[in-house]
Amino acid sequence: MSLKLALLVLAAVICTVYATGSSSSGLSYSYIANRPCYVKRISYGSHDSESAYIYNGDDVTYTCNSGYQIKGSAKVQCRSFGRFSAPSCVKIPGCSRPSNSHFPVGMQYSPSKPRYNTYEKLWLSCVDGYSLKVRSSSDESIRCLPSGKFENVRAYCVPKCRALGDLENGSFDLDKDKYDVGDEVTYECDAGYELEGESVLTCLKSGKFDHDKPECIPELCPTPATIDNGFFNDEQDNYPVSTEITYGCDQGFELVGTSDLRCEIGGVWSDDFPFCEEILCATIPIDNGSFDPDQDSVVVGQDVTYECDEGFVLDGEKTLVCQAYGQFDEEAPECVPIRCEFPGEIDNGSTDSENDLYDVGQTVTYSCDKGYDLDGEATLTCQNDGKFTPDKPECNPIVCPSPVEPKNGRIKGKRTTYRPNNKIWFFCDAGFELEGKKDLTCLSSGNWNSEFPTCVPSGCPHPTAPSNGYITGTKPSYKAGDKIWFKCNAGFSLVGKKDFTCLKNNIWNGKFPICKEIPSGCKAPPGVKYASYWPRRSSYSVGASVTYKCYRNYVLIGSDDITCGNGGSWAPGSQKCVRTTSCFGRCYKYVKGARCDCDIGCKSRGTCCRDFYGICH
Structure with missing residues (x-):
């Protein structure tokens, strides 16, 4: 059908509607007058309508692409009978901002703006590190031409x-x-x-x-000389000016020459290299004795051992060692007639004599003070080697053995040692009672007057709170029938029985629970059919939220947003998307705040959905 013929038919229908109130096809005048307008697309521009059709009284705003401007009204309204007149976009005179490829490397320009008038100039310069090179001053700029493009660049940037x-x-x-x-x-x-x-x-x-x-x-000095029986510090691959080295000798040798040398300007050392000589100690003879080895001197580290003739004993060190400084570590000993020195006094005791020296065969007898017992022989005899035998005894105090603290109990009156007549007292912890004598006394024999008591349970054992948890209903002691309750700290859950009762046989009625950490954060939220959610991640922290959005032609029943809570669960739940085949999902019965119907009576009540004619009719 031609356009002219279609217009004639439309005019006839409109006239019929005006005359009779209805069309021959059964369409009412109200429907024809309020039919939707098709939103036209325009070249080099766009509009803000989300739908291809709008209704009588609705409007659409058009915008043009960069470099174009609106011809006509930017805002267009849908009028009766579907009348709609879209504007057009026409090119704006001048030049748009040139691309970076228009300029050589290192070049920049000013001013910088989106649009330039015809014949407007851009002034050229180089970025830091480059200098501008031109043949004439006119090359320092380019102009916007009537063609809408800028002149070619004739200058260039030379790097520094x-x-x-x-x-x-x-x-x-x-x-x-x-x-x-x-x-x-x-x-x-x-x-x-x-x-x-x-x-x-x-x-x-x-x-x-x-x-x-x-x-x-x-500058480098030659490698330092290596010396026999010696060394130098700071060995390295080369020796620059100002390097210092120090020579030293091995044990038993001494340095002859300068020990510290320095590399001077010109690559020469500050002095000649030194050398090492062996160190010797001269041996010392003694009266009434001899030494080994029998020679005039020994080297460093070598021993010289002295011994006396019969009837004499050494006074001093028997063995001397030659030291690195050429002397022995001790003075040479002497050989003196054999006599025994007083073996010495003993603590908490006495002797029958206190001479400085004793002849061979003479004795010294020891005894202890009251409250002490002799450990060893009481009488010592001077021997041919100038020493008393046997060893000197000791006087030890008479003490009782240290008491053993009872399990689940304690001792009062504890001390380092327990002498005769010292007392101690025994006590038990809550929930335990003493079995045996409460107070004990140390006797003069070194024994206690009774065996040590023990602590036996008087009820159920004291419960231990779980790690990351605590117990309610605690008491100093627990008897049959007493109850306790286990709880966990925030972020932990109880694994095991919660409440316990103390039984008559002094045991609890079960194994105590533990507190297990509750995982923090949530995994991906539950999927909703015909919907997507955002943001999408593999895991979410506590308190994070996601938003559901149904696909086109579907509407969400339930909350749009859900939040990650403690324990890795999402709330609230029960979301679903239903298809919008009618006004279902947009009527007041299903969506809070909606005020529309989609039934036969909605026309008379004036409560039809906005898209009633397009979807429901």
């Missing part, structure tokens, strides 16, 4: 050479952050160092110097 940094142990003559093409830098080293590399570097057009930066390496 970056500073190579300080020269360690040296210096250079031209210090800049950036160097122009042709700049020369001359390097030289401090005293004691020599230059390795080129001394003069030139900046090239490539933005790099013609050679790498040189280095100042130290």
